[in-house]
Amino acid sequence: MSPKQIDGKEVAKHNSMETGVWIVVHVYDMTEFLEEHPGGPDIILQYGGKDATEEYDPIHPPDAIKDNLDPSKHIGTLIPGSLAPPAPAAAPEPVQSTAVVTTGQVAAPQPYVKPDLSEILSLHDFEAVARHTMNRRGWNYYSSGADDEITMRENNTAYQRIWFRPRILRDVTKVDFSTEILGHKSSMPVYITATALGKLGHPEGEVVLTRAAHEHGIIQMIPTLASCGFDEMVDAAAPGQVQFLQLYVNADKSRTKKIIEHAGKRGVKALFITVDAPQLGRREKDMRTKFEGNASSHQTKGGDKVQRDAGAARAISSFIDPSLSWKDIPFLKECAGDMKIILKGVQSWEDAVLAAERGCDGVVLSNHGGRQLDTAPAGITILPEVVAALNQRGLLVPPGKPRFEIMVDGGVRRATDVLKAVALGATAVGVGRPFLYSMSTYGFEGVCHMLQILKDEFEMNMRLIGAPTLTDVVPSMVDISALKVPTVGNTMFGVNYETMYPAGVKAKL
Numbered sequence: 099m100s101p102k103q104i105d106g107k108e109v110a111k112h113n114s115m116e117t118g119v120w121i122v123v124h125v126y127d128m129t130e131f132l133e134e135h136p137g138g139p140d141i142i143l144q145y146g147g148k149d150a151t152e153e154y155d156p157i158h159p160p161d162a163i164k165d166n167l168d169p170s171k172h173i174g175t176l177i178p179g180s181l182a183p184p185a186p187a188a189a190p191e192p193v194q195s196t197a198v199v200t201t202g203q204v205a206a207p208q209p210y211v212k213p214d215l216s217e218i219l220s221l222h223d224f225e226a227v228a229r230h231t232m233n234r235r236g237w238n239y240y241s242s243g244a245d246d247e248i249t250m251r252e253n254n255t256a257y258q259r260i261w262f263r264p265r266i267l268r269d270v271t272k273v274d275f276s277t278e279i280l281g282h283k284s285s286m287p288v289y290i291t292a293t294a295l296g297k298l299g300h301p302e303g304e305v306v307l308t309r310a311a312h313e314h315g316i317i318q319m320i321p322t323l324a325s326c327g328f329d330e331m332v333d334a335a336a337p338g339q340v341q342f343l344q345l346y347v348n349a350d351k352s353r354t355k356k357i358i359e360h361a362g363k364r365g366v367k368a369l370f371i372t373v374d375a376p377q378l379g380r381r382e383k384d385m386r387t388k389f390e391g392n393a394s395s396h397q398t399k400g401g402d403k404v405q406r407d408a409g410a411a412r413a414i415s416s417f418i419d420p421s422l423s424w425k426d427i428p429f430l431k432e433c434a435g436d437m438k439i440i441l442k443g444v445q446s447w448e449d450a451v452l453a454a455e456r457g458c459d460g461v462v463l464s465n466h467g468g469r470q471l472d473t474a475p476a477g478i479t480i481l482p483e484v485v486a487a488l489n490q491r492g493l494l495v496p497p498g499k500p501r502f503e504i505m506v507d508g509g510v511r512r513a514t515d516v517l518k519a520v521a522l523g524a525t526a527v528g529v530g531r532p533f534l535y536s537m538s539t540y541g542f543e544g545v546c547h548m549l550q551i552l553k554d555e556f557e558m559n560m561r562l563i564g565a566p567t568l569t570d571v572v573p574s575m576v577d578i579s580a581l582k583v584p585t586v587g588n589t590m591f592g593v594n595y596e597t598m599y600p601a602g603v604k605a606k607l
């Protein structure tokens with residue numbers, strides 16, 4: 099039976115609790131769902147009787163309505179042209195630059211001129227263009243970190259405290275930076291880490307990254323909270339293209355089981371369980387986007403206290419299970435079958451050891467791009483002690499078993515950063531925001547250009563440090579004496595790589 103055709107005038111009448119709240123994303127009756135909506139009822143009420151498609155699409159996967167509403171709530175499809183279009187969204191504010199003229203006077207602001215892609219020379223350049231060209235909501239969601247953003251900054255600056263100890267007179271005519279991540283080939287020790295809401299930056303969303311990952315032979319981690327549907331991203335992959343899945347564990351375990359089993363059937367090779375987000379961090383920039391849009395509707399019922407956790411992040415994440423614990427690992431492993439299980443968001447050597455002891459296949463040392471606990475350590479700063487702790491217990495290369503893999507993410511912007519992580523024992527690093535920024539600014543070509551920049555950097559830097567292959571990138575190629583002051587709360591390990599990487603492991607981890 100074809101769906102009932104609904105006139106926009108009828109929809110417009112259903113705009114309150116009294117009349118029922120119909121919204122157009124194909125005309126649904128949302129009245130009973132108001133209180134359950136993870137983003138709160140206000141936002142649905144705000145769109146009562148209106149077309150919410152433009153607001154809805156970037157922050158919900160395509161199946162979100164089907165999965166959460168009874169089919170009887172689908173009232174029908176809208177008669178084209180029968181509902182007045184919503185007021186146009188505020189155009190991105192043109193960013194003006196202020197030029198100083200030689201007389202010392204300040205010249206009139208100049209409109210921003212987006213550079214040609216060929217002028218983009220580094221990953222940082224994409225961020226600069228994104229800051230000027232993305233709409234405010236997308237930029238605020240992508241660029242925000244938690245609280246004072248100390249961890250977000252540290253993620254990048256920590257790499258600057260590691261210095262190379264380059265070797266010379268080695269034949270570096272040919273350099274090869276290809277590797278394997280969890281047993282799967284990758285053209286470089288870099289993967290696309292999961293970042294939610296790709297359509298806030300590009301109308302096609304995460305499938306752009308899927309295609310670029312294939313073009314450049316790297317692995318994409320599919321986010322639970324993608325704007326594209328999971329199947330859409332798997333379908334966008336080329337035959338044989340390897341994909342991982344990031345998983346937020348749902349409080350309703352049967353849903354998690356269903357998602358994992360479906361991922362296994364669709365050929366996903368590894369599950370990255372996010373363990374650093376039992377509650378979402380306070381990302382004030384993201385929260386402000388909402389306050390500016392509709393401040394009064396974000397008051398609590400008492401009217402005197404501002405809701406602290408609004409913003410795009412909150413709107414999509416309230417299903418995450420805060421009771422997740424080590425006890426759930428056997429359940430997740432059982433659901434995963436042949437897929438590998440990695441814990442994403444490990445922030446101490448103790449938890450890395452626990453993960454290995456509980457049979458996980460690896461960890462990502464990550465603080466969620468500085469978006470969760472502010473002043474949590476950068477992954478790279480704890481990498482040496484994680485390697486040492488696993489090694490001391492025989493857990494890094496367990497006899498007769500595959501190596502326990504350590505990955506790091508956060509703040510990686512140069513191939514030199516990646517090489518430092520590899521030297522210290524990481525299999526690979528995850529990169530997040532640079533993919534979002536390159537996609538948002540120049541689409542598929544932008545992402546490919548970004549990956550080519552990284553490849554060019556690898557080639558040059560491996561020559562300059564004297565490493566023809568990644569197995570030649572060893573701990574003694576980096577000086578970490580400035581990385582961490584070895585006192586507060588960590589008396590067990592020194593910082594000197596000589597003690598952390600004893601002779602046996604020093605040659606190559």
Ligand SMILES: Cc1cc2nc3c(=O)[nH]c(=O)nc-3n(C[C@H](O)[C@H](O)[C@H](O)COP(=O)(O)O)c2cc1C
Pocket residue numbers: 239240241253291292293294321322323344372442464465466467468469507508509510528529530531532534
């Ligand atoms: C906009 C954005 C959204 C993110 N969404 C998720 C997510 O849904 N799940 C998750 O496990 N991590 C998420 N992350 C964290 C990333 O997987 C990764 O840890 C982080 O981005 C790495 O730092 P970088 O952006 O500096 O490269 C997100 C990060 C950003 C910037």
